[in-house]
Amino acid sequence: MIKIREIKAKSIITRSNLPDADYVINPYVGCMHSCLYCYARFMKRFTGHTEPWGKFVDVKVNAPDLVPAKTLKYRNKSIFLASVTDPYNPLEEKYQLTRKILEKLIPLQPDLGIQTKSDLVLRDIDLLGQFKNCEVGLTITTLD
Template identity: 40%
Template sequence: MAKPQYEGYSANTATILVSENLAGAKIYNQNAKSLLNKATGFISSYDFTLNPYRGCQYGCSYCYAAAFSPNPKMRGDWGKWVIVKQNAVNILEKELQGWYKKNPDKPPSIYMSSVTDPYQPIESKQLLTRSLLEVMVNYQPTLVIQTRSPMIVRDIDILQKFSRLRINMTIPTGSESVRKDFEPKAPSVPARLKAIGKLKFSIPCNEENDVRFSITVTPLLPTLPEHQVGFIRKLEIADRVVIQEFHASHTRSLVAGTREEAQAIKEKYGWWYDNERVSYLKFKEKLDSLLSGVEIKEGKEGFGYD
């Protein structure tokens, strides 16, 4: 089968046209062959990954997911296009029905999302992630939601109905100036902290609902010295804090790694990156000393549900 040709990114006749432009990104609609994909690598402890979209409007400079763009030109334009999986709701319903036919007494574990943000700006219009939650809540999988968007609080009414849920809020730095350098399109640090607080207050863990909250400081970006103590103390709202360093750098398509854009920005923060390992260890020491009653995990270990 011929590869799809995306309007604006192909020298051949386009087979997938731009449906609209939103917040500086080309939006495409495309049917997906599957929605639940076997989880591997960093999140291999789950049965499936679920990505409602392909691409991400946040376009963070360091994002490894750019490696999985449809073609090199789209990889270079990471953050400027999004593919909406327009048949996702129907596909998910069928796939969950199929799972339970084979595994009637074993709910699947699902990680949403591994290579996109389910609450990027297009979601406010598409409501695709919300529609998928409405399907999943009827099947009660073990669900982990990974996002950096406060938009997730919109769906508190549905999230309250899940029996096994972990919400991971990505906050890689406690300094807004650093955030603006590395991920200028992403929501602010205070907005994310406020969102995780609202979620924890609104979705209590009790005998019926096993709900957990993580803040993933991943990849660990610099936090200015004068902000470190204040930022770390705000992380007490979570049950778990996860930290990890940058992925190794790769320039080839379909190889996950830190993008060149982030490598260039890192030069501005020589005080941190000239000896990155020492900076990482010192920050972790502060986490250990200032946080009590909060799990602190590193890398892959931190992304499991339990």
């Protein structure tokens, strides 16, 4: 069973140490995929969860409200969704946090990168096309 908890975040756009991203946005904490190779398992120690990684997701219900409406700070900067969660995990269909974040990011026009395992990203193709520079990566895991 997956433990789902709605939380309020203090901030949503975080400076990144990733080589290809100036900033990251993680609308969720945790992930439902439970990938054995997941590098984000270290995040569990910051959550207060006792459940194993892959058995909980915190939904940052106020995440879209934390994206600034007008700023030049992120123009020509790279923003990556998401470094330690799947922005299109199954809960995204209900909460639509990633979609609402994308709507807020369009006027800011960052260089956008998205990594997901889900075809739900196709739901937002209308928004992704409004970014001048947008790259979507789709992870496909196989057993062979």
